[in-house]
Amino acid sequence: MSPNTKQSEKKIKIITRYVSTVYGCNLQCYVDFSYLIVIIDLTKSISLVIIFSYLVLPVFGGVFMKICDKPQFVAETNRKMCDCPVFLRKRIAIFLLPVIVIVFASCEKSVSPLSGVSFSDSVKIREFPFKKISHKRPLIELTEQEKEFIWNFASLPTHHEELGLSYILHYLKVYAEKPEQYQKETEYLLSVIQKEDVGKNVLGTPVFFTSKFGISIVSGKTKRSQETHRDQGMAELGLLGIPSSFEVEISEKIYPLSDAIRECAANFYLEEKELAWSAIVLALYLPPIQEWTNRFGEKCSFDALAIELMKQRFEENSCAGAHLLESLTLIYEISLECPILSFEVQNQLKKYLHDILTTVIHEQNIAGYWELDWFVKIPDYGQPFQNPHVWTPSVDSESRLLATCHLVEWMLDLPEEFDVPNETLKKAGMWMLNHLKTKKYGENTPICPYAHVVRDLELLGM
Ligand SMILES: [Zn+2]
Numbered sequence: 231m232s233p234n235t236k237q238s239e240k241k242i243k244i245i246t247r248y249v250s251t252v253y254g255c256n257l258q259c260y261v262d263f264s265y266l267i268v269i270i271d272l273t274k275s276i277s278l279v280i281i282f283s284y285l286v287l288p289v290f291g292g293v294f295m296k297i298c299d300k301p302q303f304v305a306e307t308n309r310k311m312c313d314c315p316v317f318l319r320k321r322i323a324i325f326l327l328p329v330i331v332i333v334f335a336s337c338e339k340s341v342s343p344l345s346g347v348s349f350s351d352s353v354k355i356r357e358f359p360f361k362k363i364s365h366k367r368p369l370i371e372l373t374e375q376e377k378e379f380i381w382n383f384a385s386l387p388t389h390h391e392e393l394g395l396s397y398i399l400h401y402l403k404v405y406a407e408k409p410e411q412y413q414k415e416t417e418y419l420l421s422v423i424q425k426e427d428v429g430k431n432v433l434g435t436p437v438f439f440t441s442k443f444g445i446s447i448v449s450g451k452t453k454r455s456q457e458t459h460r461d462q463g464m465a466e467l468g469l470l471g472i473p474s475s476f477e478v479e480i481s482e483k484i485y486p487l488s489d490a491i492r493e494c495a496a497n498f499y500l501e502e503k504e505l506a507w508s509a510i511v512l513a514l515y516l517p518p519i520q521e522w523t524n525r526f527g528e529k530c531s532f533d534a535l536a537i538e539l540m541k542q543r544f545e546e547n548s549c550a551g552a553h554l555l556e557s558l559t560l561i562y563e564i565s566l567e568c569p570i571l572s573f574e575v576q577n578q579l580k581k582y583l584h585d586i587l588t589t590v591i592h593e594q595n596i597a598g599y600w601e602l603d604w605f606v607k608i609p610d611y612g613q614p615f616q617n618p619h620v621w622t623p624s625v626d627s628e629s630r631l632l633a634t635c636h637l638v639e640w641m642l643d644l645p646e647e648f649d650v651p652n653e654t655l656k657k658a659g660m661w662m663l664n665h666l667k668t669k670k671y672g673e674n675t676p677i678c679p680y681a682h683v684v685r686d687l688e689l690l691g692m
Pocket residue numbers: 548549553636678
């Protein structure tokens with residue numbers, strides 16, 4: 231790799247990081263920042279030419295001609311030199327610049343334009359994702375009436391305008407616990423994701439778009455078809471067990487879901503925001519490979535990913551950090567079946583999950599719930615955000631519900647060797663059930679966290 235390429239890649243990383251931090255979305259799927267670098271470099275060069283032509287040349291030309299004592303020549307040269315920048319501005323900057331950008335934009339898609347490394351060569355995608363197991367722990371006795379009451383909270387809204395991609399993903403996850411009963415609903419919800427016209431009809435815009443390295447879902451909060459967290463859509467589809475050959479329709483063409491997984495692997499980098507969702511997609515679909523190359527020509531590995539996830543702060547991640555735990559547990563579970571981690575990292579991860587579980591068990595309120603800042607008691611955790619605009623843990627019952635249902639979901643995911651106490655789960659389940667009984671479906675019961683509560687109670691119910 232030449233020093234120039236290295237420097238350009240460094241610039242790309244800085245810009246990518248900036249965009250991710252400011253917009254918190256996967257904009258980099260759509261813009262190849264290397265073109266931006268070209269524009270910046272070109273603008274810089276043009277500015278240099280202009281400065282040189284305007285200032286340096288006339289002065290030097292004038293001085294030179296004065297030495298030769300030819301005043302007419304001096305005037306002529308100055309005029310020509312001053313015309314030159316106008317020509318550059320008008321012709322090169324206006325006409326040539328877009329041409330260069332278009333030429334660069336039509337470069338070979340699957341190869342990093344700067345390093346020339348093809349990431350798709352290193353990324354082999356599984357046909358079926360790893361199967362994530364949530365363990366049923368029948369600890370709470372529920373009457374048929376109570377069961378019916380609980381499942382009411384996962385009813386599809388009658389008006390489509392209330393549906394968003396995040397809703398659809400939550401419904402699909404909870405319906406997966408009763409596949410026969412909710413087969414019709416599941417097929418319908420998947421068709422919204424899969425079929426362009428259904429997606430447009432229900433959500434206003436289709437879910438998938440073609441992007442630089444394949445296909446992608448846009449992250450954001452401005453359209454109902456967008457995912458709330460980067461790679462959340464793909465992660466949830468993977469957790470449902472959707473194969474990579476699943477067909478998605480875009481502009482009357484059919485694309486396999488593997489194109490979206492390839493896009494995720496290409497754009498993945500360790501510093502990205504909300505790493506947990508991308509980690510879930512990669513862990514589900516990439517093994518047995520342990521390493522792959524991203525679009526910047528960087529080598530990525532599950533070892534590095536697990537180490538980075540273990541360093542992340544819970545308050546900087548959604549849902550009280552529960553999805554971080556979810557992704558790490560998934561990586562650990564897969565590593566037991568398939569050697570994607572080195573022995574040392576696997577051991578480190580096992581200890582990490584054990585330590586976190588100890589804190590979680592210890593921090594449960596006597597009533598059964600957890601607060602949003604359950605993690606502050608982890609030994610050596612340090613101070614959470616001091617800026618109240620960035621993060622203030624709320625202490626109302628809805629915030630407790632969000633933390634509790636997510637932590638219970640995580641504990642139900644943990645492999646049996648972790649031995650989650652029945653008492654912890656039962657107390658949490660009873661607290662959630664009693665909270666639900668104070669509510670009526672549809673009256674301020676957002677799908678997140680209520681769909682999680684329904685799922686937890688289904689897994690804990692007898
Ligand atoms: Zn969540």
